[in-house]
Amino acid sequence: MTTQSPVQHSRQSDLDHASFVGSWRVWVTVVLAIAVAALPFIPAVDSYMLSVVVRAAIFIALGQAWNVTAGIGGQLSLGHGVFFGIGAYTTAILFNRYGIPPWIGFLGGIALALVAAFVMGAATFRLRGVYFALATIAVSLGFEEYARYEIDFTGGDAGMAVRFLGDSLWALQSRDPAPFVWFTLAVVVGFYALTRMILNGRRGFELQAVRDDEEAAAAAGIDVVRVKLWGFLLSAGMTAFVGSVYVQFYLSIDPMTAFGLPQGIQIQLPALIGGLGTAGGPIAGGAIMILVSELTNWAGTAIGQEGIDVLAYGVMLLIIVMRAPAGVVGQWERLFRRPGAAP
Amino acid sequence: MSLSIIQAILSGILIGGVYGLFSTGFSLAFGVMRIVNFAHGELVMLGMYVGLFIFVGTGLDPLYTAPIGGIVAAALGSVLYLVFYRRFVGRATLQQLLIGIAIALILQISAQIAFGPQTRGLQSGWSAQYLLIGPIFLSYAQIFAFALAVAIVLLVELLLSKTVWGQSIRAIADHREAAELVGINSELRNLGAFALACGLAGISGGILVAYYPVSPTVGFSLVPIALIAMVIGGLGSVGGTFIGGIMVGVIQQLTGAVWSTALQNIPLYIILLLFLAFRPHGLFGRQSAH
Numbered sequence: 262m263t264t265q266s267p268v269q270h271s272r273q274s275d276l277d278h279a280s281f282v283g284s285w286r287v288w289v290t291v292v293l294a295i296a297v298a299a300l301p302f303i304p305a306v307d308s309y310m311l312s313v314v315v316r317a318a319i320f321i322a323l324g325q326a327w328n329v330t331a332g333i334g335g336q337l338s339l340g341h342g343v344f345f346g347i348g349a350y351t352t353a354i355l356f357n358r359y360g361i362p363p364w365i366g367f368l369g370g371i372a373l374a375l376v377a378a379f380v381m382g383a384a385t386f387r388l389r390g391v392y393f394a395l396a397t398i399a400v401s402l403g404f405e406e407y408a409r410y411e412i413d414f415t416g417g418d419a420g421m422a423v424r425f426l427g428d429s430l431w432a433l434q435s436r437d438p439a440p441f442v443w444f445t446l447a448v449v450v451g452f453y454a455l456t457r458m459i460l461n462g463r464r465g466f467e468l469q470a471v472r473d474d475e476e477a478a479a480a481a482g483i484d485v486v487r488v489k490l491w492g493f494l495l496s497a498g499m500t501a502f503v504g505s506v507y508v509q510f511y512l513s514i515d516p517m518t519a520f521g522l523p524q525g526i527q528i529q530l531p532a533l534i535g536g537l538g539t540a541g542g543p544i545a546g547g548a549i550m551i552l553v554s555e556l557t558n559w560a561g562t563a564i565g566q567e568g569i570d571v572l573a574y575g576v577m578l579l580i581i582v583m584r585a586p587a588g589v590v591g592q593w594e595r596l597f598r599r600p601g602a603a604p
Numbered sequence: 605m606s607l608s609i610i611q612a613i614l615s616g617i618l619i620g621g622v623y624g625l626f627s628t629g630f631s632l633a634f635g636v637m638r639i640v641n642f643a644h645g646e647l648v649m650l651g652m653y654v655g656l657f658i659f660v661g662t663g664l665d666p667l668y669t670a671p672i673g674g675i676v677a678a679a680l681g682s683v684l685y686l687v688f689y690r691r692f693v694g695r696a697t698l699q700q701l702l703i704g705i706a707i708a709l710i711l712q713i714s715a716q717i718a719f720g721p722q723t724r725g726l727q728s729g730w731s732a733q734y735l736l737i738g739p740i741f742l743s744y745a746q747i748f749a750f751a752l753a754v755a756i757v758l759l760v761e762l763l764l765s766k767t768v769w770g771q772s773i774r775a776i777a778d779h780r781e782a783a784e785l786v787g788i789n790s791e792l793r794n795l796g797a798f799a800l801a802c803g804l805a806g807i808s809g810g811i812l813v814a815y816y817p818v819s820p821t822v823g824f825s826l827v828p829i830a831l832i833a834m835v836i837g838g839l840g841s842v843g844g845t846f847i848g849g850i851m852v853g854v855i856q857q858l859t860g861a862v863w864s865t866a867l868q869n870i871p872l873y874i875i876l877l878l879f880l881a882f883r884p885h886g887l888f889g890r891q892s893a894h
Contacts, residue, residue, distance in 0.1 A: 392884065394698065396876070399832075399873040400877070407870065410864065533702070566717055567721065572717075575707070582699050583703070
């Protein structure tokens with residue numbers, strides 16, 4: 262029984278018009294990035310709106326990280342909260358206890374996440390599809406329980422707060438969200454470029470080949486486990502880095518936010534909604550989700566009801582999986598692709 | 605053996621009986637239709653709320669009214685099957701897992717909106733009492749719940765072995781391809797099996813609420829238990845999964861007694877990983893998971 266990935270179209274066929282589409286996309290990216298970077302200078306944009314932009318960027322970056330292993334590589338991990346939490350906790354603990362700035366803490370978080378990903382990958386890569394996904398859930402739930410237990414280190418159930426020094430470049434802290442707008446924007450643009458590089462490179466083709474048909478990929482001489490592990494490690498490192506950025510901005514972390522099942526589910530949504538395995542998908546999906554989240558939070562406050570955003574996420578997930586498995590970007594491409602071009 | 609160990613094993617067996625009961629439903633849906641119903645825990649939650657509200661309204665102990673929760677959950681499960689799961693029968697795909705996650709989220713928030721976010725328990729007369737055997741104490745509610753769980757699982761086993769419908773379900777669970785070759789594959793059979801699976805979740809919820817408080821998010825903590833019980837016991841094996849559930853209860857209680865109750869699930873997650881990696885067909889299953 263082979264498990265199929267939600268997106269089943271070959272990227273190879275996109276090569277014909279890749280140069281044209283590529284340059285078009287680059288321009289859109291540049292214009293969008295400049296527009297977002299200019300937001301703090303517009304007087305009408307207050308700090309709440311800027312913090313929403315940061316939230317969106319963090320969300321998108323997590324989606325981009327997950328997309329590398331799940332979207333391009335077909336390894337649907339539900340346990341990416343493990344790497345997110347490791348990144349967040351490592352930076353916070355190193356800073357609070359030892360005064361090590363997050364610039365170095367980032368590296369610590371990434372290193373630990375790579376170790377965790379290596380062990381997880383070694384234990385679970387024999388498993389296909391659903392079994393792999395279920396195994397990753399077990400790992401994240403284990404981490405959640407352990408983080409609750411280790412009160413001295415993690416602050417237990419209540420979580421921990423990062424010592425706040427005020428505006429400080431050394432500690433990557435700021436009272437004003439504007440620096441975080443630029444920082445997280447740079448992360449998103451960097452991850453976007455990285456995703457495009459992977460998609461256009463040899464590794465990308467290998468990852469997609471393994472995703473689409475593991476046996477065929479192995480028969481064609483691809484070292485399946487090596488390729489899977491490469492994608493998983495890269496994705497884990499990226500996720501840990503975003504976790505570190507998250508804790509710098511929000512200045513607190515707790516076991517549920519870090520490792521909980523809701524986090525593992527949330528990390529998947531931008532890519533799933535936007536378009537699995539595409540470079541633009543997580544960006545479109547993350548932006549849509551933040552819009553929906555802000556709207557539903559506003560509506561929820563109006564009617565005095567919490568959790569409407571999660572309800573909306575659930576409904577969106579249902580609609581996407583049942584009706585548009587290629588996501589928003591996939592639907593878009595299907596609608597606007599020139600007739601006669603690749604499917 | 606020290607007393608606390610004996611206490612832990614006995615409590616674990618009692619608690620594990622109900623784990624085994626709802627895990628059996630989870631395992632049935634997987635074994636017969638290859639459906640990983642991620643919303644299974646939410647159906648247990650529904651049964652728990654049904655039991656709670658009947659108790660609040662009439663004062664009837666949830667242990668007596670558990671079948672009502674089972675019927676409600678079976679009805680909801682039938683709708684879920686017809687609308688969402690039907691097209692994924694026979695293929696444990698990632699899309700199907702995502703559908704289950706989406707349904708679980710929606711049911712969870714719906715429960716939160718309808719019943720409020722707070723955790724609620726109930727205190728009924730006799731079920732809060734303890735049976736003392738020397739220094740060992742066991743909750744009456746848990747003893748009764750265990751007996752009920754065993755009785756229901758035996759009934760399900762009878763249903764599966766003595767009726768034609770049950771035999772066709774077992775045939776599918778035992779050997780998919782062969783059963784399909786001889787023509788066992790009807791829509792009605794699948795619907796019935798899924799409704800039964802969800803009904804087992806609901807009835808377990810009715811039993812569980814007698815001694816375990818309910819909240820809208822309780823389902824997320826139960827799905828991993830069902831998963832582990834199923835994987836230990838053997839994918840799709842009813843009796844095996846029930847024993848798997850009891851083992852989960854015992855492992856939890858033993859970990860709590862010798863290590864820490866805050867870490868009672870960690871050995872389970874490790875065991876789950878080891879089974880998935882090295883023995884994916886479980887202790888009693890015959891099929892490969894691959």
